[in-house]
Amino acid sequence: MKSGPKSKAMFQRAKGVMPCGTSSNFRYWGDDETLVVKRAKGAYLWDQDGKKYIDYRLGFGPVILGHACTSVIEKVKEALEIGNVFAMTNEYEISVGEKIKKLTGVDLVRYANSGTEATMHAIRIARAYTGRNKVLKFEGHYHGFHDYTLWNTYPPIPGAGYRRSPVLVAHGSGIPSIVGQLIISIPFNDEELLEKKVKENWGDIACIIVEPLMGNTASIMPRKGFLGYIRKLCDQYGIVMLMDEIKTGFRIAKGGAQEYFNVKADLVAYGKALGNGFPLAAIGGKKEIMGEIGPLMIPHGGTYAGNVVATSAADATLDEIMTGALDKVKQHGGKLMKGLREILQKRGIPAVVQGPSSMFGIIFSEKDEVIEYRDWSSSDHDTYEKVILKLFEKGVMPDKDSREPWFISASHSDSDADYVIGAFEEAVREVI
Numbered sequence: 001m002k003s004g005p006k007s008k009a010m011f012q013r014a015k016g017v018m019p020c021g022t023s024s025n026f027r028y029w030g031d032d033e034t035l036v037v038k039r040a041k042g043a044y045l046w047d048q049d050g051k052k053y054i055d056y057r058l059g060f061g062p063v064i065l066g067h068a069c070t071s072v073i074e075k076v077k078e079a080l081e082i083g084n085v086f087a088m089t090n091e092y093e094i095s096v097g098e099k100i101k102k103l104t105g106v107d108l109v110r111y112a113n114s115g116t117e118a119t120m121h122a123i124r125i126a127r128a129y130t131g132r133n134k135v136l137k138f139e140g141h142y143h144g145f146h147d148y149t150l151w152n153t154y155p156p157i158p159g160a161g162y163r164r165s166p167v168l169v170a171h172g173s174g175i176p177s178i179v180g181q182l183i184i185s186i187p188f189n190d191e192e193l194l195e196k197k198v199k200e201n202w203g204d205i206a207c208i209i210v211e212p213l214m215g216n217t218a219s220i221m222p223r224k225g226f227l228g229y230i231r232k233l234c235d236q237y238g239i240v241m242l243m244d245e246i247k248t249g250f251r252i253a254k255g256g257a258q259e260y261f262n263v264k265a266d267l268v269a270y271g272k273a274l275g276n277g278f279p280l281a282a283i284g285g286k287k288e289i290m291g292e293i294g295p296l297m298i299p300h301g302g303t304y305a306g307n308v309v310a311t312s313a314a315d316a317t318l319d320e321i322m323t324g325a326l327d328k329v330k331q332h333g334g335k336l337m338k339g340l341r342e343i344l345q346k347r348g349i350p351a352v353v354q355g356p357s358s359m360f361g362i363i364f365s366e367k368d369e370v371i372e373y374r375d376w377s378s379s380d381h382d383t384y385e386k387v388i389l390k391l392f393e394k395g396v397m398p399d400k401d402s403r404e405p406w407f408i409s410a411s412h413s414d415s416d417a418d419y420v421i422g423a424f425e426e427a428v429r430e431v432i
C-alpha cells in the first residue's frame with residue numbers, strides 16, 4: 001500500500017535526518033510505503049494523512065493496555081512532579097520490583113532501558129556466574145541488537161546449512177566474526193540435537209538463551225516438554241537457563257511464560273509490556289545468581305536504569321495486569337484466532353494459526369507441524385504479505401512481516417474483532 005501525500009512528505013524529511021528515514025531497520029517498508037504516524041489512542045493509530053488503523057503491531061508488542069492509556073499517563077504525570085532521573089534509588093523502582101516478584105516469582109530484579117540491554121546484561125551475569133563464555137541459542141530467536149546473539153536470527157536457508165549441523169551466520173556486517181566463536185546455534189524444538197550440543201560443549205556453555213515461544217518467528221510454540229528439557233539439561237550441566245520474555249512477559253499470562261509453560265528459568269529478561277511501551281526492561285532471577293551483582297563482583301548499571309518515567313509507567317501498568325487486563329486481551333485474541341482460522345479452513349488455504357491468543361502468528365504452510373525457523377522460511381510469506389497489505393487498505397494493521405505476531409491489547413473491542421474478521425475474509429478473497 002502506498003503512503004498518502006502527507007506521510008510521503010514527512011518521510012522525505014525523515015530521510016534527511018535518519019538512514020532509511022527510520023530509527024530501526026525493521027521499520028523501513030520502502031520509500032513509497034513507509035507510513036509516518038500522527039497519533040495513537042487505545043487500539044487505534046492514525047497516519048499523517050488521517051487514515052485510521054486498528055493496530056495489531058502495537059509498537060512490536062509493548063502496548064498491552066492500549067495506546068496512551070489514561071491510568072499510565074496519569075501516573076507518569078504525577079511522578080514527573082518529583083523529577084525524572086536521579087541515578088539514585090527511587091520509590092517506583094521498589095514498587096515495580098515488588099510487583100514483578102509477586103507476579104513472576106523471581107527473587108531479585110535489576111532494571112535496564114530496552115530488551116537489548118536486558119538480554120546483554122543477563123548474558124554477562126550468566127557468564128560471570130558460571131565462569132564460562134559460550135551462549136547456546138536457537139535459530140529464528142531474536143534477543144536484541146547487541147553482537148552477542150545477533151547470529152542465525154533470520155539466516156538465509158540454505159545458507160545456514162543442514163539443520164543438524166548449522167552454519168553460523170551473522171545478521172549483517174559490523175558484527176565481529178570473533179564473537180561468533182562464542183555462539184552455538186541450533187534449530188528450536190529438537191531435544192536430540194540440543195542434548196548432543198550440550199554434551200559436547202557443556203564445560204564452555206554459560207547459558208542457554210531461549211524465547212519460550214518464537215515471538216519473532218510467527219509465534220511458533222515449543223513442543224510439549226521442550227522447555228522442561230532445557231531446564232533439565234541446565235540443571236544437569238550447571239548451565240544458566242535464560243528465558244527471554246521480552247515479548248511474552250506480562251502478556252501471555254500475569255507471570256509470563258514461566259507461568260504459561262510451568263517452567264522456572266534461572267534468569268529472565270523482561271521489557272515491552274512491562275511499561276506499556278515506556279522504555280523499561282528488567283532482568284529478574286534467582287537470588288543465588290542475582291545476589292552476585294555488585295561492586296567488584298558482577299558489573300551492571302546504567303544512568304537511566306530505573307528512572308522515574310519508566311518505572312512509574314510500569315507501576316501503573318502492572319496494577320492493570322494484576323487486576324484483569326489480560327482477560328480482555330485473551331478474549332479478543334481468542335475470537336480473532338478462531339475467526340481467521342475458520343476463514344482459511346473454509347477456503348482450503350493451508351495455514352497454521354498458532355501461539356497464545358495475546359500474540360498469535362499465522363504461517364501459510366502445507367506442513368502439519370510448524371516447529372522451527374526453517375519451517376517458516378519455506379512457508380509462503382509473500383502471499384501472507386499481500387493479504388496484510390490488503391488489510392492495511394481496509395484499516396487493519398498487523399505487521400506485514402509474517403514473523404511478527406498479531407499483538408492484542410486490552411483496548412481492542414469485540415466490534416473491532418468482528419470488523420477484522422470480515423476484512424480478513426475480503427482480503428483473502430482478493431489475494432488468493
Ligand SMILES: Cc1ncc(COP(=O)(O)O)c(C=O)c1O
Nearest residue numbers: 114115116142143144244246247
Ligand atoms: C524476544 C526479544 N528479545 C529482545 C528484544 C529486544 O528488545 P528491544 O527492542 O527493547 O531492545 C526483542 C525485541 O523485539 C525481542 O522480541
